[in-house]
Amino acid sequence: MRAVVTGGARGIGAVVADRLAADGFEVVTLDLDGAGGSVPCDIGDPVQVRGAAETVGPVDVLVNNAGIWRFAALEDVSPEDFDAVMRTNVAGAFHCIQAFGTPMLARGGGAIVNMISIAAPLADPGVGAYSASKAALLALTRQVAVEWGPRGVRCNAVGPGLVPTPGTSFYDDPEVRRVRADAVPLRRLGTPNDIADVVSFLVSPQSAYVTGQAIYVDGGVSQTLMELLPKPGGRTWAPAAGSGPS
Ligand SMILES: NC(=O)c1ccc[n+]([C@@H]2O[C@H](COP(=O)([O-])OP(=O)(O)OC[C@H]3O[C@@H](n4cnc5c(N)ncnc54)[C@H](O)[C@@H]3O)[C@@H](O)[C@H]2O)c1
Numbered sequence: 001m002r003a004v005v006t007g008g009a010r011g012i013g014a015v016v017a018d019r020l021a022a023d024g025f026e027v028v029t030l031d032l033d034g035a036g037g038s039v040p041c042d043i044g045d046p047v048q049v050r051g052a053a054e055t056v057g058p059v060d061v062l063v064n065n066a067g068i069w070r071f072a073a074l075e076d077v078s079p080e081d082f083d084a085v086m087r088t089n090v091a092g093a094f095h096c097i098q099a100f101g102t103p104m105l106a107r108g109g110g111a112i113v114n115m116i117s118i119a120a121p122l123a124d125p126g127v128g129a130y131s132a133s134k135a136a137l138l139a140l141t142r143q144v145a146v147e148w149g150p151r152g153v154r155c156n157a158v159g160p161g162l163v164p165t166p167g168t169s170f171y172d173d174p175e176v177r178r179v180r181a182d183a184v185p186l187r188r189l190g191t192p193n194d195i196a197d198v199v200s201f202l203v204s205p206q207s208a209y210v211t212g213q214a215i216y217v218d219g220g221v222s223q224t225l226m227e228l229l230p231k232p233g234g235r236t237w238a239p240a241a242g243s244g245p246s
Pocket of ligand 1: 041
């Protein structure tokens with residue numbers, strides 16, 4: 001069995017690639033400039049993606065992990081940054097689905113996992129086009145599941161919460177990390193291994209009847225809205241106390 005992981009040179013993608021290799025896959029990674037021994041490929045360029053697909057050959061698994069973000073208030077997002085985020089996060093995944101997924105149809109099966117984010121279902125203020133791009137990738141996940149399910153190809157999404165990686169070094173401040181971890185019901189940030197465990201499940205026979213789904217691997221943080229709202233009598237839930245309503 002063969003797998004391809006985009007953005008596999010570092011961060012979550014590198015750990016996912018190692019995990020799939022440990023699961024027994026022959027793994028190829030794609031990344032910009034061939035970083036980290038990857039096949040060089042800018043997934044935003046369909047010509048490069050088609051070339052990479054020819055180089056790599058048929059695969060059973062595609063993990064669309066490569067993604068980028070640009071911080072800006074909505075009114076300040078430049079057209080260039082908007083295009084860059086949509087180009088990699090949406091068009092890039094689309095090109096890979098076409099180039100690596102279409103041959104799966106002829107082979108009668110395969111599994112695709114798209115790396116979204118908790119920013120797909122939730123507004124993420126200050127990150128420009130990122131939420132919109134991940135919501136689009138979630139919609140694409142569902143479309144692939146419905147169109148290609150009858151031909152044996154499953155497609156699911158994994159949505160990480162905050163996972164420290166080279167790409168999130170802007171969260172390196174220990175105090176910022178502590179505050180972010182305290183907001184998570186499981187009281188810690190995610191690790192690339194947390195994400196890789198779920199990707200591993202979603203490309204395995206154990207998830208043979210799972211398609212068109214999004215699994216949020218975020219320690220529960222995406223479920224905490226109600227904890228912020230006042231309860232009757234003006235009380236709020238007090239996560240810091242950890243013992244119940246205050
Ligand atoms: N780390 C987090 O907190 C977090 C949270 C939610 C979602 N995610 C998603 O997980 C994925 C991986 O995130 P990460 O934190 O490991 O990022 P990262 O920046 O550490 O690594 C991303 C990798 O993708 C590659 N890449 C970027 N653009 C590319 C392109 N056009 N073509 C090929 N490769 C490209 C980069 O070179 C890099 O090696 C992304 O899709 C990201 O949106 C991450």
